[in-house]
Amino acid sequence: MTDSGGEEPPSRPETPDREGRVPEDKWLLHQRLAVRELIDTEVSYLHLLQLCAKDIRSRLPQLPQGDLDVLFSNIDDIIEVNSRFLHDLQETASKEEEQVFLIGNLFLKFQEELERVYKVYCATYDQALLLVETYRKEPELQREIQSVIEAAVPQAGPSGLSFLLVIPLQRITKYPLLLQKILENTLPADSAYPTIQRAASALQDVTTNINEYKRRKELASKYNKVEQLTLRERLARINTHTLSKKTTRLSQLLKQEAGLVPRTEDKEFDDLEERFHLVSLCVTELKSNVAAYLDNLEKQRLEGLVWKPLCNLARALVGPQNLIKKRLDKLLDFERVEEKLLEVGSVTYEEEAARHTYQALNSLLVAELPQFNQLAVQWLGQILRTFMALQRDLAQQVLQRAEGSLAQLPHSQVSEPAFKKLVEETLGQNGNQLQSFQENFGKVLPPPTIQPLLPGAERQVEALLSRHGPGKLYQVTSNISGMGTMDLTLLRGQIVALLQDKDTKGNSSRWLVDTGGHRGYVPAGRLERYHVAPREEGLGGYKGSCDDTQCLMPEPTPAPASTLPTITQVVAVYPFVARSSHEVGVQAGQAVTILEAHDKKGNPEWSLVDVNGQRGYVPSSFLARPPSPAPWGWNLPS
């Protein structure tokens, strides 16, 4: 066979069956190179990681520990996993023929670990970047960091920290590419081929999962906090984008409600949500009830062991609650997009993103809610049990103290029902005793200051009252003996009405008064304002003796009677000469019996009396209660 070109690659003149092998050799060479690359890069990668972890991290003491944790995250774990990985990788170098096969297996073996470890790192990466930015803003700090980095890793360049921090991310995404390269240079017939293929796709999955995980975490932290926005901030947030979002959601919801559009039923999720809802209801209720209970009972332990955990649990509820709400919103978005997809057949990028968001949220919740519910219920159970135990302990404490006191009491041996009876009896006795005390004190005789009025006098008072008004009534505080012709002689307790508070000469200590029958002057000092008092004052009598009168001395009534005993035994103060057959004469100091304290017409100025058997009317004002000592009778006008 002649070649047209004349120039043939040196491999061409080879026999056909060598022809097959030459590409194989070439491939083999490339494959070897690819494997070499894998191993070499792994070595340098690990070296860099170790530099970061050891030299750089420890030389940045000016950064707080929290920051360092965020920046370098779980770099130690990564180092650990990758060291082992590298070690195994290097071991395969000795087994030439099977190397590729072994490498493939190795990747498969490490797949899970890699995913687990890099997942965490990647999730915190964004936060780490934010931190780096803040450092950049402080030139002093930035310089220090930069110098440390340059000392350890000169090739880091001016963007030292961010350059270093991104390396693990780069590495984990490189693995699939490296594997792919090896795959390309491996013959399909090679026994290692399927392994490598699997490994490549496995590592690809790892990357995808890591991204997904990161995404979910972002979503969760974006939505699970309750945003405390001021009204203004809320308003600022409203723009056309959000408005359109909300309106489309609303219309979707309406369509669902109206039955126009089938709702995407997710039974599993609904059940989960319901259970979650119950759990949260339980927790919040319990929390408020325990609060009320605590108000009435103060207890240190109760607070720490029951109340605080409850509060924590309640707080933990907030996150999932918000996420569930958000999911519902996203669901509406999702459904709309699905609709559109059916109608139109394609969706925009945004809509696609919305779909993904919903799916991500949903799967996150479905995955984690059961766990949450279970944990929450378990915890609730724990809290309740603690509560019970605390009650028991409280009871024990009080019981001990109470029993101690009880032992000191006389009746501690007595059984309960017997004691109750005993107490009742004693109390009954005590009650009686108290009663007697009360009576005794009541028996302390009321003083004879305000004398109860004679029945006749009372009418007299009423007459005076109507004639002069209540402000003018005065009562005589002690017996008045009138000296002059115009002076009145009055008994203590008698009621008069004031006519003038001075006499004709202007002497204000001499008042002109009206007794209802007579008018005259009395010393002002003997008069006291009289209030028409209710008739409840007990009657006590003088326990005095009147030895030189003709008056009768009725026995004083000691009991604090509330009713006024009608006074029938009285004494005539002035002599009275009967002027008609209806009237009867009396002498001064004579004892008479009142039969009626008014005349037939009801006039209180006259009283029907019995004088030694004779009956007739006498002026009521001539009568007085008997215990008044007669001595003043000395000055009676006769």
Place this chain on the structure above:
Amino acid sequence: MIPFKIGQPKKQIVPKTVERDFEREYGKLQQLEEQTKRLQKDMKKSADADLAMSKSAVKISLDLLSNPLCEQDQDFLNMVTALDTAMKRMDAFNQEKVNQIQKTVIEPLKKFGSVFPSLNMAVKRREQALQDYRRLQAKVEKYEEKEKTGPVLAKLHQAREELRPVRDDFEAKNKQLLDEMPRFYSSRLDYFQPSFESLIRAQVVYYSEMHKIFGDLTQQLDQPGHSDEQRERENEAKLSELRALSIVADD
């Protein structure tokens, strides 16, 4: 005419010792009155607080029971039912306790306190009688100092006659109170003894029931013998487990 002035008698009509005794006894009783009132108020507050606490305890278990969570979880249901039974029984005992205290402590306290108004009135009346006595005594002394003329003698006689009943009245009141007051005061010990005993017994009964009920409950449901630190650690563990979930916000 010489207007009378209400003067003070020259001689001390009530000996100082008597007056002092009276003051002392009455003072003690006034203190006792104050204390009785305060004790009454405190007992009432305590009884109210007891009732309120019991009610809120019952609410805890009642609400838990009505939560549908119980239907879904058998273990939970058992626990909550047991707790509810316990709470209801405790409430019943509490009610009994409060009733007993009401009967044997609060009522007697009230009765004791109701004697005081009568006592105070009686003391007032004695005071008034004393004033009258003083006044009339001064009057008599005034006349006694004057020249013994006819009208003067007449007035003196009259004044003496007026004085006598008033003095007797005061003496009677004074004696009565001086007798009764110490008796009343010393009666309080015997009076309150059964009440306080009853109070303590009621507490003992209640708390021993409570101890038994909750003791049984914890035996049934809890791991007894858990120390406080253990419980706290369990709580912390649960909290961190929950927090590990991404759906839970970190605060």
